[in-house]
Amino acid sequence: EAGVAxxxxxxxxxxxxxxxxxxxxxxxxxxxxxxxQILGQGPKLLIQFQNNxxxxxxxxxxxxxxxxxxxxxDSTLKIQPAKLEDSAxxxxxxxxxxxxxxxxxxGTRLLVL
Amino acid sequence: xxxxxxNPLFLSMQEGKNxxxxxxxxxxxxxxxxxxxxxxxxxxxxxxxLSNGAVKQEGRLMASLDTKARLSTLHITAxxxxxxxxxxxAVRPxxxxxxxxxGTRLSVLx
Numbered sequence: 001e002a003g004v005a006x007x008x009x010x011x012x013x014x015x016x017x018x019x020x021x022x023x024x025x026x027x028x029x030x031x032x033x034x035x036x037q038i039l040g041q042g043p044k045l046l047i048q049f050q051n052n053x054x055x056x057x058x059x060x061x062x063x064x065x066x067x068x069x070x071x072x073x074d075s076t077l078k079i080q081p082a083k084l085e086d087s088a089x090x091x092x093x094x095x096x097x098x099x100x101x102x103x104x105x106x107g108t109r110l111l112v113l
Numbered sequence: 114x115x116x117x118x119x120n121p122l123f124l125s126m127q128e129g130k131n132x133x134x135x136x137x138x139x140x141x142x143x144x145x146x147x148x149x150x151x152x153x154x155x156x157x158x159x160x161x162x163l164s165n166g167a168v169k170q171e172g173r174l175m176a177s178l179d180t181k182a183r184l185s186t187l188h189i190t191a192x193x194x195x196x197x198x199x200x201x202x203a204v205r206p207x208x209x210x211x212x213x214x215x216g217t218r219l220s221v222l223x
Contacts, residue, residue, distance in 0.1 A: 033211070042117075042201050042213030043156070056210045091155060101146065102211070104155040 002026065004105035006092050012111045018080040021108045025073070025094030031055075033102060034067055034077050035091040043091055049075060050098060082112045115140045117204050119214040127222055129191050134217045136185040136202035145185045146203040147176050150216070156201065160187075192221045 005024040013019050025032050030051050035043035046065065047057040051072035060067070064083070069075040079086055089109050093102040116139040126132050136145065144163050148156040160169045162178035162185060169176050173196065175188045185202055199216045 040216075042203075042215050044213070045210050048210060058210075093156075099144070099205070101158045101161050103158065104148075106155050 004092055004094055004103055006090075006105035006108055008108055009106060010109045010111075012113065013082055014113050015084055016081040018078065019082055019110065020076050020078045021090050021092075021110075023075045023077070023092030023105060025075070025092070026103055029094035029096055029103075030072070031095045031098045031100075032069055032075050033093040033095075034075070035093065037089045037091055037107070039088070046077070048098070055098065079110075082110075084112050086110060087112045115204065115206060115209060115212045117202060117212050117214040119200075119202060119217050121217060122215060123218050123220075125220045125222060126189075126192050128193055131191065132189050134187040134189070134200055134219075136187070136214055138183050138202075138204045138212075140204075140206045140209070141180070141183070142204045142206040143180055144205060145178050146205070146211075147185070147187055148201045148203065148213075150199045150201065152198075159200075189219075194221045194223060197221045 007022050032049045034046045037043045046060045047067045048055045049069040052069045067077045089107040091107045092105040095102045118137045120135045147159040150156045160176040165180040167178045173190045178185045199218045201216045203211050203213045205211045
């Protein structure tokens with residue numbers, strides 16, 4: 001079974017630029033999560049999708065972050081404009097449903113200069 | 114607001130020794146997750162504990178859950194270098210989303 005795919009793996013941008021990350025979850029997984037992991041900390045949930053609907057985006061900085069999951073499969077997370085404090089690893093995870101074990105992708109490492 | 118704490122945050126231990134990592138959380142929850150993360154890698158699921166008194170074992174790792182005490186433990190038996198990693202616990206109380214602990218960075222020395 002193929003795992004969660006993410007791209008790009010690494011991204012370096014300057015502050016105030018825009019960036020987008022892509023995630024392809026495990027086939028058949030209805031629930032998709034985006035997490036932000038700052039160096040030395042645990043992952044922090046940004047947004048959760050159930051199929052193509054948003055379940056929880058309470059910790060998403062909506063003035064600069066946006067996410068969508070078209071057709072309930074792939075998802076994109078966008079940051080516009082980026083700030084220095086956005087430097088982190090952005091992890092995508094998926095699960096069969098919201099109570100099941102999450103499977104994490106390799107992450108996208110973002111550095112904002 | 115749900116808080117998840119882990120103790121210790123850093124652990125250096127000798128090969129062959131035993132040790133326990135603790136995970137405390139502040140809100141009632143009946144399921145708890147343990148993950149492992151190697152440096153520069155993503156998170157790998159280790160255990161899902163679904164009820165009070167649940168105990169699961171895989172190799173040299175054993176996890177348990179006491180929902181009344183809001184405490185989970187991850188016990189390491191006869192540590193080997195391959196267990197060096199950061200271990201996270203995560204809680205998902207009813208009606209709320211996942212909250213991860215800060216992680217315990219384990220280093221097993223020869």
